[in-house]
Amino acid sequence: MIRKIIHIDMDAFYASIEQRDNPEYRGKPVAVGYGGKRGVVAAASYEARRYGIHSAMASVIALQKCPHLIFVMPRFDIYREVSHQIMQIFLEYTDKVEPLSLDEAFLDVTVNKKGIHSATAIAKEIKQKIYNRTRLTASAGVSYNKFLAKIASDYRKPNGLFVIPPEKAEAFIERLPVERFFGVGKVTAARMNEMGIKTGYDLKQWAETDLVKHFGKVGSVYYWFARGIDDREVESEHIRKSLGTEETFPEDIYEMVDALRALDEISEELYRRAEKRKFFAKTLTLKIKYADFTLITRSRTVDYLIKTYHQIFELGKELLLSVEDIQEKKIRLMGLSLRNPEMEISREEQPLQLSFDFKEFDDSSSK
Structure with a gap:
């Protein structure tokens, strides 16, 4: 049976909620973020993106690009509440829901609760329900695997719907720039371009062994993606104990941009450890030790399993920005940990998960 996969991605989620709740911002x-000297952009509306503004950009630079930019402090409690509304809509159609963050998820609707044959029809219904209940728009991608569904959801943003059926996948992938491939970041794309690999067609000409030689084991993933093959299931459950990593800095950090850069590295290391151990959990904790040795922690528990670099970094960024005096003190140490102590499953009991060790992910600024 050919699978029917939908990827739903909310359009400029945080910023869109602020524009919805504040008519004067529309x-x-x-x-969304702190507009002060040491502030940083957490999310940007589409109007702001036209000026080249994106997430993780220093607020000073953002204001240089757009002097009339409106800064709004994040309201993560509201964002989580709206995210829960959206996830409940997904569950009306299928229990096979894999959230990637607050604002996006995969759905396997091959067999669905409403008995609807067309995945495209389901995607249209979901988009309409999201708008009716939240007054927010979402983009949807529909295809026969996760790789193509995710690409499709980004193809006609905002408020888009794009379908890649099996019979058109090969031609679509061959025309696709490698920068659009899931898991190919700027650095990898640049290396591929230097090797003459600019499109899916170019990538398809390379042998798997050669791609592995140049890119490591993720080269096998690129090989199969170029052929439209992605056998990963939509995963909804997988839990164990706790896992963490932290870093003490050679010099204290006091700029938010530097703190985010450190958070990015720590998130990547935690992802690598979690992926190696096949460990996933629902609670992420941020640990910060200031220069005066004051120690604080911030935690966030979600209703999905945290199992990608992107999820770890986005949740970590949310926790970091929620620390009230983060702009006023120097940071000596920072750490992240995953845990879910109330539910533990032994390694023997864990289901097998097929996953790929992507070393690069494009950030969420393209949403």
């Missing part, structure tokens, strides 16, 4: 460039 149609104007909005950045």
